[in-house]
Amino acid sequence: MDNNFFLRKADIVARELLGKRIVRKINNKLLKARIVETEAYFGSEDPASRACKNGNLRDTMMQAGGTILVYGIHQQWLINFVTGKKGKAEAVLLRAIEPLNFNLKCSGPGLLTRALKINKEFHEKNILNNNELWLEDNNEKSKFEIAKAFRIGIKKDLAEPLRFYIKDNEFVSRR
DNA sequence: CATATGATGGACT
């Protein structure tokens, strides 16, 4: 994965992430999955983002693109990838993945972190330089259609749709 | 320490 991949705006990265593979290494076994649903979040200007109020989280979102951001909510861990240049508070939330070589439900942000055993240990590590979790580009772009929607489970959303998913993919979270 | 608050998920009507 290119070093500049995450240095773009969160909504661009969210779209580009679709179809990429996420690989998790556990005890020398590789869990592979395809990213099928993402959401873009912004810092200060985004009323839906926790970073809007929370200083610590915003600091993490201001890191340079590629930093992993993990935070707990409703007894789940949610994983985000920080995007944009250092100083910009932006991130992309991983909402759903399609398991390729294992059989666990991954149709939701909390479910996929459970399946891949992702927890706070990954917080503030870098996805581009990690031997337990990384991304692979397998050039699937243009093999699918991208659908847009408003973000899920949020009280105050922004005016523009910031949720992106692969159209007609059965592993996308519902609602 | 006490309490409130969800970027959830699953069960249920």
Add this chain to the structure above:
DNA sequence: GTCCATCATATGG
């Protein structure tokens, strides 16, 4: 669609 268990955080005393 609605209800709610459950817990990592933030915030206030």
